[in-house]
Amino acid sequence: MRYMLDTNICVHLIQRQPPQVMARFASLSQGDVVMSAVTFAELRHGVERDPATRQAAHGALTRLLTFIPVLPFDEEAALRYGELAAAVKERRRDALDKLIAAHAMSVSLVLVTSNETDFKGYTGLVLENWTVMPSA
DSSP: OOEEEOHHHHHHHHHTOSHHHHHHHHTSOTTSEEEEHHHHHHHHHHHHHOTTTHHHHHHHHHHHHTTSOEEOOOHHHHHHHHHHHHHTTTSOOOHHHHHHHHHHHHTTOEEEOSOGGGGTTOTTOOEEOTTSOOOO
C-alpha cells in the first residue's frame, strides 16, 4: 500500500475521468491503493441517495471495489483522529475529511485528493492531487 484515495478521486475513477487520474491509477500495481472505510461510507451514501440510479451506482461501486480494497477504520486511526481533531479544533472542517486524513496518517499512506484545501494544515499528512496535469 502506498496511497489512500479520497472520495472525490474514487468518483473520478468510477466516472473514468479526467484522463490524468485514470493514467496515474493505471500506472500502479494492485495493492498500492486503498480507500478508507469512511470513504466507502460516503460512496455508499451516494449509491443510496437516488433510487433512480441506485442499481447502476451500486454496480459501479462494486466494480471499483475489485481494484481498491476498503481499509477498516481501526483503533490506531481513531487515536490519530482524536489528536488531529484536537489540533485543528478552531477550524471548521468536515468531520468526515478529518476522519479520512487521520486514517491515512495512521497507516502512513499518501492521501490522494482533488480537494487539497480541505486537508491543508494537517501536520504529518502527505497529499497528492492526481487531477493536476504533470509539468512538462
